[in-house]
Amino acid sequence: MTKKQMVVKDNNLVSATYSLGVAEQRLIFLAIIEAREQNKLINVGKSLRIYAKSYGKQFNVEKHTAYEAMKRAVEGLYEAGFSYSKTDEESGELGHYKSRWVDKIGYIDNLGCVELVFASDVVPLITRLEKRYTEYELRQVSSLQSEYAIRLYELIIQWKSVGKTNKILLDDLRMMLGVEPEQYKKMCNFKAKVLDLAIKQINKYTDITADYDQHKDGRVITGFTFKFKIKKDEVATGTVRRDASNGDMFTIEGLSDNQLGRIARNPSFMADYNHMVSSTSPAGQDIKAWEFEMINRLKKDATEFNKRPIREYLL
Structure with a gap:
């Protein structure tokens, strides 16, 4: 079975303001995947190499064409920045920030690759993800030829649980x-x-x-x-894969998806764990998005929900 290439971004980055061409966005995608495969807690300042062979295979273009597109994207990415907002962990106030995408970027002709170092602000937004993030398979955007289509898909898919x-x-x-x-x-x-x-x-x-x-x-x-x-x-x-009607296929401590959904909607559960989501995120604004995210997080690591036994929220 072919390994899935997953693009994962903090929702603050998904909702950020920026302008990047198709080639620049594709480089970012491949670099995100490379960063997460190397080490989920990638160190700031670590170089990543993206090879033309990988670019060509993923986006269905010839190796030479891929490398030329990557080289042209180097200049654009070096100059590019983005604006984003996030909640300050200490005060709870919403802050507004500007950052560059990369600290350094270049290419090596004899290796047919682009080498880049993500800016320090970018690293936690693509690797250190615990609460509010969006993920999708890279293949979903591989054939999109419009930079606007790529961005719109990302913005929409944040709301996958709601539609x-x-x-x-x-x-x-x-x-x-x-x-x-x-x-x-x-x-x-x-x-x-x-x-x-x-x-x-x-x-x-x-x-x-x-x-x-x-x-x-x-x-x-x-x-x-x-x-x-x-x-x-x-x-x-x-x-x-996750469908409430097939809840018994996805259990935690013997609980079905329908039961986990009831737990997530319980007012006591919401009061205990509403700090886990930002008020500006989909899960902070819509009950269905909240339920979807909480079910997934319960399945991923139920130990973080430790204020009381999970089954108590069913009573």
Whole structure:
């Protein structure tokens, strides 16, 4: 069985504001996978090498073409930065930050590789993940040719357990997708060149079928909500594994998914463990997202839920 290549990001990074081309985003994906495979607690300052052979195999391009794309992406990544928000652990207040993606990046012709060092702010957002993160298989975005499609897929898949995002204001959406202020100012152009193009590619190449609803203030569009479904063939092949109707297949201490869901919805359980999620994350805003995340975390490591016996929340 082929090992799954998983892209895993802290939700603060998924929701960050930045503009990267397709090649730059692909380098980031491969570097994230390499970093996590080498060591989940990768040290700041550690170099990572991404080889053209790997890039070509993953994104279905010739090795020479892959290396040329990687070399062009070096300059873009060196200059690129991103803006993100996170809750301060000491005060609980929301902070707003700017960071670069890399401290150093270059290429080695004779080896056919790009070498990079992630910036110190990036490392915990891709490796030291315990609470709020999004993961998906790299193959889901491998065939996407639009940088907007890649970013939109990431933003949508945060809400996988719900099937629908919260309302995203137009200005926020433009920034998160990396649309420059001078680009596609007319709504018709924004839809045609960004949203509709991205949705078309997502529906064709990924594991979800997506669409959007518009929100208006009078006749002016002010935001969008994205709704989506997992494709039936993905469910059938096992890509989507957790289903409440099959709860008895996934147990912890003899408890089914339905029972774990009841535990997660218990007001006492929520009061005991609401500190585990940010109020700005999907799980902090939607009960279904909360339930989904808590079930997964209970299965992953029930020992972190130690304030009282888990079965007590069923009473």
